[in-house]
Amino acid sequence: MTSPATSTLREGLSVIARGIKGQPRWFSLAVLGSVIYGVMTGMTAWTIGWVVEHEISPAIAAGTVTPQQLWTIGGVMAIVVLVTVIGVIGRRLAGGVAMFNLGAMYRQKVTRQYLRLPLSWHHRHPSGQLLSNANADVEATWNVFAPLPMALGVVVMLAFGIVQMMFIDPWLAVVGLTVFPMLFLANVAFQRAMSPKVTLAQQLRADVSEVAHESFEAALIVKSLGREDHEAERFREVTHALRDANIEVGRTRGRFDPAIEAIPTIGTLAVLFVGTLRVSSGYLTAGQVVQVAYLFSILAFPVRALGWVLAELPRAVVGWKRVSAVLEAEGSMTYGDRSLPHGRSSRLQAEQLAYAYEIESESGEIDHNPALVDVTLDVAPGATVAVVGPTGSGKSTLANLMMRLVDPDTGAVLVDGIDLREVRRGGVSEVAALVAQQTFMFDDSVRGNVTLGAPHDDEAVWRALNVAQGAGFVDRLPEALDTHVGERGASLSGGQRQRIALARAIIREPQLLILDDATSAVDPSVEQAILSRLREASSGTTVVVVAYRMATILLADEVVYLEGGRVLDHGTHAELLERCAGYERLVTAYAREAAERAALASEDDDIGADFDDDYTEGETRRDRVEEVSR
Numbered sequence: 001m002t003s004p005a006t007s008t009l010r011e012g013l014s015v016i017a018r019g020i021k022g023q024p025r026w027f028s029l030a031v032l033g034s035v036i037y038g039v040m041t042g043m044t045a046w047t048i049g050w051v052v053e054h055e056i057s058p059a060i061a062a063g064t065v066t067p068q069q070l071w072t073i074g075g076v077m078a079i080v081v082l083v084t085v086i087g088v089i090g091r092r093l094a095g096g097v098a099m100f101n102l103g104a105m106y107r108q109k110v111t112r113q114y115l116r117l118p119l120s121w122h123h124r125h126p127s128g129q130l131l132s133n134a135n136a137d138v139e140a141t142w143n144v145f146a147p148l149p150m151a152l153g154v155v156v157m158l159a160f161g162i163v164q165m166m167f168i169d170p171w172l173a174v175v176g177l178t179v180f181p182m183l184f185l186a187n188v189a190f191q192r193a194m195s196p197k198v199t200l201a202q203q204l205r206a207d208v209s210e211v212a213h214e215s216f217e218a219a220l221i222v223k224s225l226g227r228e229d230h231e232a233e234r235f236r237e238v239t240h241a242l243r244d245a246n247i248e249v250g251r252t253r254g255r256f257d258p259a260i261e262a263i264p265t266i267g268t269l270a271v272l273f274v275g276t277l278r279v280s281s282g283y284l285t286a287g288q289v290v291q292v293a294y295l296f297s298i299l300a301f302p303v304r305a306l307g308w309v310l311a312e313l314p315r316a317v318v319g320w321k322r323v324s325a326v327l328e329a330e331g332s333m334t335y336g337d338r339s340l341p342h343g344r345s346s347r348l349q350a351e352q353l354a355y356a357y358e359i360e361s362e363s364g365e366i367d368h369n370p371a372l373v374d375v376t377l378d379v380a381p382g383a384t385v386a387v388v389g390p391t392g393s394g395k396s397t398l399a400n401l402m403m404r405l406v407d408p409d410t411g412a413v414l415v416d417g418i419d420l421r422e423v424r425r426g427g428v429s430e431v432a433a434l435v436a437q438q439t440f441m442f443d444d445s446v447r448g449n450v451t452l453g454a455p456h457d458d459e460a461v462w463r464a465l466n467v468a469q470g471a472g473f474v475d476r477l478p479e480a481l482d483t484h485v486g487e488r489g490a491s492l493s494g495g496q497r498q499r500i501a502l503a504r505a506i507i508r509e510p511q512l513l514i515l516d517d518a519t520s521a522v523d524p525s526v527e528q529a530i531l532s533r534l535r536e537a538s539s540g541t542t543v544v545v546v547a548y549r550m551a552t553i554l555l556a557d558e559v560v561y562l563e564g565g566r567v568l569d570h571g572t573h574a575e576l577l578e579r580c581a582g583y584e585r586l587v588t589a590y591a592r593e594a595a596e597r598a599a600l601a602s603e604d605d606d607i608g609a610d611f612d613d614d615y616t617e618g619e620t621r622r623d624r625v626e627e628v629s630r
């Protein structure tokens with residue numbers, strides 16, 4: 001059985017090997033610099049011994065020093081120092097580049113993988129943890145590359161030093177061969193003691209990031225519900241736990257540091273003791289003893305680099321485990337090589353779909369929450385279908401399945417007869433677009449938010465905004481299309497954001513457009529205008545709209561009524577109203593809400609034109625319907 005420390009060492013070495021493979025050139029340069037430094041450190045000791053022996057001692061004996069002696073001493077020492085400096089600069093520069101390149105490379109790999117992984121994987125991983133994986137964990141993994149070149153140089157330095165000692169005197173070499181292994185063992189003990197403490201601190205660092213992220217995300221709720229103290233307390237608890245863990249790491253370091261620092265000094269004393277005896281018995285000269293004593297004193301500091309590497313290893317291993325968990329996550333998405341037909345209306349079919357969300361309990365057990373059961377539907381090319389159902393009935397889940405953001409547990413989604421799982425990567429989003437319930441705005445201009453970097457000209461952007469009923473308000477923005485919308489579109493109202501998100505989908509001219517409550521924050525009349533313009537502008541587009549308003553439902557050719565994840569009925573609005581009690585109850589509530597809004601609007605005519613078509617932030621139509629139906 002291998003002990004945890006041994007396996008940390010083994011795993012740490014494999015992390016190092018991976019890093020070297022990732023940055024072979026810079027790493028080799030850094031090691032070369034370090035070897036130069038190591039050799040030169042030994043050379044410095046040898047040179048000092050040589051200078052004492054051949055220049056200083058004769059000068060002392062003669063009682064005078066010649067200019068030539070001074071030039072020799074100065075020149076030799078200058079060359080040694082210069083080459084050492086070149087070694088140090090090479091090691092630090094190349095080592096730093098290797099470390100930062102690895103950080104950048106793996107941050108990119110992790111974030112690319114986030115984009116690749118299916119939504120079902122994201123459902124199970126909090127965003128704070130993802131931030132920590134891409135940031136702190138990547139950093140923790142590659143930090144070991146800071147002391148690593150130096151440590152490798154130290155190995156050369158030690159070998160060089162021991163060989164020098166052997167040439168000078170076997171007894172002094174014995175001192176070296178006792179002291180340096182002792183130093184190494186002390187470092188191993190240090191690493192063993194540090195490993196669990198560093199692991200805990202790294203985990204807590206991720207926890208702090210998770211709690212902080214959640215608190216910032218929920219800032220509006222926290223403030224509006226007066227939960228600042230509670231949130232501050234939650235944050236205080238994790239930060240204090242991290243502080244305690246870091247103090248413990250420091251304490252352990254503090255306990256080992258004096259011992260590790262003292263060992264070479266004790267070595268120097270031993271050299272002086274043994275050396276003096278050897279000089280007095282005539283086996284050694286004073287210069288040789290000075291050379292070995294100096295060797296010990298200059299090795300004392302760099303030898304610590306071995307300890308730094310060993311101390312960083314547990315952190316690197318923990319960081320790498322967390323990073324590789326992301327990189328190796330498979331998710332359930334596999335892709336085929338088929339393309340969906342272009343240039344015509346798409347037919348959309350769902351065949352006996354079932355989907356259950358996986359919920360991970362605190363204890364790590366996976367539970368299943370069925371969201372869709374045996375859902376079958378067929379949307380004719382160019383048709384508009386409204387999906388209607390109470391809260392939690394599975395409408396958004398169905399929308400996600402139609403875009404292949406998740407795969408069904410059983411059954412299939414087909415576009416033009418092709419199972420979406422057989423379509424190549426990126427093939428679905430070439431013909432289909434989803435406008436989701438929650439709109440996301442990039443911290444970019446309106447234009448950038450509509451085109452998302454695709455090469456559309458301004459005319460196309462305005463056309464799309466026009467259909468989405470957003471051209472008017474964008475035109476009134478200070479810099480129109482060039483106006484920056486701020487982080488997450490903070491400078492826009494909820495309805496304005498939704499219209500930009502709609503334009504974003506429309507500009508791509510999708511053959512299949514899925515609107516998941518995409519107009520919840522705009523006024524019903526604006527919503528109606530959007531949907532009618534959409535039908536005019538893209539008559540060939542097949543539209544699936546998750547609908548909450550009578551007016552929207554009436555625009556659809558067919559209605560699918562979902563309840564408890566099942567299709568309870570489908571047909572025209574009139575047919576469903578006639579025969580489906582649940583549907584009738586729901587749409588009556590919608591109608592009542594619409595009437596109430598109309599009454600409110602007529603009472604309150606003087607609300608500014610720019611704002612009268614939007615609900616307030618955080619309030620959606622559904623909140624109101626729920627209130628009405630209660």
Ligand SMILES: Nc1ncnc2c1ncn2[C@@H]1O[C@H](COP(=O)(O)OP(=O)(O)OP(=O)(O)O)[C@@H](O)[C@H]1O
Nearest residue numbers: 123357359369371390391392393394395396397398
């Ligand atoms: N990420 C998730 N993890 C676990 N369960 C989920 C998740 N998202 C949704 N669910 C569950 O799946 C079911 C269907 O949710 P879904 O969001 O599809 O319903 P919906 O009809 O769109 O609801 P709403 O009208 O409120 O948006 C609900 O019971 C919900 O609790």
